[in-house]
Amino acid sequence: MTALAARRRHPLAAAAIVLLGLLVTGVAYAAVTPGRAQATTASADDVAAGKKLFLANCSTCHGLNAEGRNEFPSLIGVGAAAVDFQVGTGRMPLQATGPQAPKVVNKFSEEEVKQLAAYVASLGPGPAVPSAEDVDASKGDVSKGSLIFRTNCAMCHNFNGKGGALTQGKYAPNLEGVTPTHVYEAMVTGPQSMPVFNDSTITPQEKRDIIAYLQAVETDTPPGGVSLGAIGPVSEGLVAWAVGLSLLVGCAVWLGAKAS
């Protein structure tokens, strides 16, 4: 997980994540309760700092008390997981209107995201940010994960998690490079068009299976050569014409031309 995150962030951020990861793991062990424990213990300072950030960045749409207005949803009870996902992937604060909020570079620090999450979590009970154990791919079963993924996720995100089209310009995003934590949070919170997959729909162990499967899809070498985007026969057809037939026609032209 840290390695994945490091690719896209400042080198110092990587170190911070390692520290945070260690801290989170330590806390999780201390808490003994496995799996769904409140992984991060938020201090009152965090909540206060988070409130400041909220007022500055989010309250214009979601209201001064996060009560929501018009089409902007109330954030009471959405939990820390929703904030960590929406802000951590750069989807919130919303940059521009469009069919849906795209994944962009997150402009907040890890610390600030944590503080914002702590503040929103303090407004009402909701899904917490998953623990390191929750998203530990090594504890997941890749084969089970592929089965669950195929039934519950592939219809929108494609068989390899490369994403797909929804109605009216909306889309299921590509899952490549999405951190396991964000994958987990998306399942429990159901952001934007995505349905909610709570712990009784897809059990925490099954979520780990899915994360393990996605990790395998991302890291395994494609055995048959360049994967051509893993989006199915459309790219294959293009390559058959653009590469295969073009090369063959090129050879035919050479064959038919008079030698100098």
Next chain:
Amino acid sequence: MSTTTTAKAAGNLGNWADERVGASKGVKFLARKIFPDHWSFMLGEVALYSFIILLLTGVFLTFFYIPSVGHTVYTGSYEQLAGQTVSEAYASSLSLSFDVRGGLLMRQIHHWSALIFVASIVTHMFRVFFTGAFRKPREINWVIGSVLALLAIVEGFAGYSLPDDLLSGTGLRIASSIILAIPVVGSYISFFLFGGQFPGEEFIPRLYTIHVLLLPGIFLALITAHLILLIVQKHTQYPGPGRTNENVVGYPLFPVYMAKAGGFFFIVFGITALMGALFTINPIWAYGAYHPSPVTAGSQPDWYMGWLDGAVRLTPGFLEFQVLGFTVSGNILLPALIIPGLVTMPMILYPWIEQWATGDKREHHLLDRPRNVPTRTGLGVMAITFYLLLLVSGGNDIIATHLRLSINDITNSLRLLVFVVPPLAYVVTKRICLGLQRKDREKVLHGRETGVIYRTEEGEFFEVHEPLDEHDRWLLVQHDSFRPLDPAPTEDERGVKRPGARFDKVKAKLSSFYFEDRIEPVTPAELEAAHHEHHGGHEAVEGSDEAERPALAGH
């Protein structure tokens, strides 16, 4: 010493063969047959060689593939499916890919070759169509070729359905629904084909027989007939100096074409093998085994089925209706059965349609330059445009995600574009053809532009035009220009209505549709006149004699 022994051995062999099968006559007939050289004549060969590659790699695949949907628990190399219940067809497809050395390569070559097979058939047909190679006496070969093209699509679909993976299973589900939509007998045909309900247990083994036995057998027979006709009728050739309708100019089969065509087989094999080596195709392991409940985003067929899928995507749902308590699924029948019929029938019958319009019953062995037959070229481009738009519709979801567009907007736009763009393509193509013909005339009459500009003493600018030599000129003036047929009088001399009069009127209309807009090739008299007009073979770069040029060129 050794050469004499070899020669002697060859002589003995030749004698043996001749005394048993009369080999000398065959050699005499075939070995020095002349084939004209042109790259576009190799497109059909790509198809032929792809077919041979498909046979070779396909036989290898049958050694390991098990055509059965019997359930088995997957225990092979691919951990992501470990312990899942899959069909034997799927498990054996994975096993031949992952547990057999070179198996994955063979599967990938087989699949790439299939895509190239159909692509080369299609481009071969384009060449034949646009150059008029389908004209008398080659109508039969056009029909055989068209049937081969359609069968190739069916064969490809059957092939990629065999691994029983999630994507191909979704394709079979759609195929079964199309059969179900056939009025009156649909459910019965579907139950007989699938041995009961979908997916059933019978269809994969039956499809296997069709894919490896029935269709390849038909292919072999039709390809043989196609090639025999090619040899009997001799190959067409492009027009040019020395090429006439009564000769064929080129190189002998032995040794030149033996080496070129034989070598080209290996070139096709090499390029297909390279694609199999470098590019993943149809990653069935990633799709997972077929199951009726899951589905993947971006469910598409292989490219050659894409236009049908696209037509289905564009058709609105209101075409389904109830009649006397029965369901008529117009939303499926129209795009999946009626449109393919409406598209393929005119294609197959085209040689006769055009013959009817021209009233031309002669044999044609010299090819047309597409620009010299503007209406045909326009019709062809129109058909291709229609086809391409449907193909694009088949990928509307991929376009939506990759270009960040709304799938609804894409679909609605394409619903309009399929009606608007093809006729537009026809008009534009025809105009371009006529323009090119005018340019040809200009070139013949005024020579080729040299780029050298002279200024006269009076300050006028001239570009020096260099007259064409007779070889270069020939290509531009050799073609026929048809005039529309005059409608035969509706009454005979005694004022009695002729029985076929109405029919002739349609014929005359068709003929004028084809040949109303035409530009005739330059005649020697016109060239002579042009020379008199332009004392010295130069003309003003701009303006000065623009007004007289149209009159000169006769258009």
Next chain:
Amino acid sequence: MSIDQSHGHPGSDVATTSEGGLPERFENPGLEPHRHRMADVDPKAAKRAERQVAALFGLSTLGTILFVVAYYAVSIEGDSWAEIARQLRISTTLLGIGLALATFGVGAGAVHWAKTLMPDEERIELRHPMRGTDEDRDAALDILREGSAEAGIGRRPLIRNSLLGALVPLTVGPAIVLLRDTGPLPGNDLSTTFWKQGLALVHDPITDPEGLGRKIKPEDLTIGSVVHVLPEGIQAEEVEHPLDEIAKAAVLLIRLNPDDLDEVSRAGAYEGIVAYSKICTHMGCPVALYEQQTHHLLCPCHQSTFDLKQNCKVIFGPAKRPLPQLAITVDDAGYLVAKSPFTEAAGPSFWERG
């Protein structure tokens, strides 16, 4: 070589104006003068071409060696898939490149040989009309007439008619009769599904070895939840064709705010939880894409869009009929069960569907 014939055409003559002794059309100037290749005039160039051809053939030999070596040297076994996949990639790439070189080398060599060293003077072969001469045609006609007369097919209508009477049934009869056993008659199979009143809804996929599946309680679903559902027991051993049944019985269970449902759907719903057939009414693909904000269901195959707020009415795409709703309730133990089977056929349309 005369070109006259190619320019006279019946019915649509080109305007003819032959003034001043000029021919009506240009005449074919005949073949262009032959241009010699480098290899024809320069022995050095010929030698060079020869070496190039040999090099290409040599390349092919190297390719074959690469292929054989890669076949034996690269193992495709390993302890984990990650390792096997890496090995497979190497094996496939090397074998493929070897094969590509081996074949391409032969082909390119042969073509280069033909192009540079074999004679390239264009030769002319004359064509003859496909049509036989009049004598040939008369002779053929005579043979056919004579043969038919010998067989007497015209004189003996009894033989002709009885032969027809034998052949026509032979080509039609056995073929149709034999095909009868390729499958059962449809009967009621397309109109019924596995769902029965009181059958529990269980999670799809069913992964436990007994094939029972995990049952669902209403409180398991939060608003915006989607559960892929099958009827309990569909994968049990006594079910003969579980996939055939799943292909009709797969259901999508969704929890909405009850206010978002219309009257009709609310009747079959349980506390805002609705169950709809997942099999598209168009071509049978699983309509599994649920957008929880718009409450639209989208089919990934042909983009038919169904609106949950309007009892799954089609709002876009090629489907016509709404997805059938499965009425649900809870049993005594508090698990979600079917209140009744589907009241109409689930899945794609067919003639008898009505």
